[in-house]
Amino acid sequence: MPRKVTHALRSDARDNRDRLLDTARALFSVEGLTVPMREVARRAGVGPATLYRHFPTKEALVTAAFEDQLRACRDIIDEACADPDPWRGLCQVIERICVLHAQDRGFTEAFLSAYPRAFTAAVGHGHMLEAIADLAGRAKRTGRLRPDFVPDDLVLMLLANKGLQTASPTARPAASRRFAAYVIQALTHGPHNTPLPPPARLATPEPGRGRARGREDRA
Known part of the structure; x- marks a missing residue:
């Protein structure tokens, strides 16, 4: 040819x-x-x-x-983990990821659990989750993060933050930053904390969902 x-x-x-x-x-x-x-x-x-x-x-x-958004997430987490103050780093993760996810409904759905194997292979989705767990552990040891925090609480945060996608595109970033500020205040360890209900596993795909998706993929 x-x-x-x-x-x-x-x-x-x-x-x-x-x-x-x-x-x-x-x-x-x-x-x-x-x-x-x-x-x-x-x-x-x-x-x-x-x-x-x-x-x-x-x-x-x-x-x-969503490769670019995943890479942006990884960069946010890597920068936060490199911060000598782990509590400040965790707060930065919450603030920046909330804004990133509020802008894109599809990315939020994909990131949370739609295609976990693909995202893990793509740009280290599993590494990101492990890094956040390590960062949270270090933040607890500073006494700033409430001791009953678990990584699935970040999934809960993203699920709630997803509701902001119904707002106008111009309002989402400001609304997301305000929501993140509320989350950070709730996670701050102090005398006002009261015991939380048991944590819920929110990021695990439903049993059999992967098999069903094989049929949906060609829809």
Whole structure:
């Protein structure tokens, strides 16, 4: 095949992939992850075969679509862990991640539990959770973080923060920062603390959900 033709085909393939990712990000951000794959292809102006050639499953599409946000999350956590004051670092995680998640419904759904295996493999999702747990442990030892805090409380925070996505895009960052300030005050250890109910496991996928998703991925 002539070199110019080969280059044109590769360029077309890159353009199609970029257009699919841009379309997926826009749809997931507003409508969540329930958007069918064929709708992503239709909005991007390509056929379903082109979509599946680049992204065989919805898991692959979601992982690629949110790679930048995942990397931003990892950077936030890495910077916080490097802070010599672990309580200040944990507060920075809460403030910055709340704002990041308030802006994108699809990313919040994906991050919480929709595709845990893909996110773990993509940019160290498991590492991020372990790093937060270690940071929280160090913050407890300073006496600033209430001793009954558990990492799943951050999942609870993100679930509550997700409700801000119903507000106007311009209001979300300010509302999210205010919400984060309330969370930080609630987590601060002091004489006003009262015992909390037992923690709930919130980030574990439902049994059998992965098998069902295999059928949904090609919807």
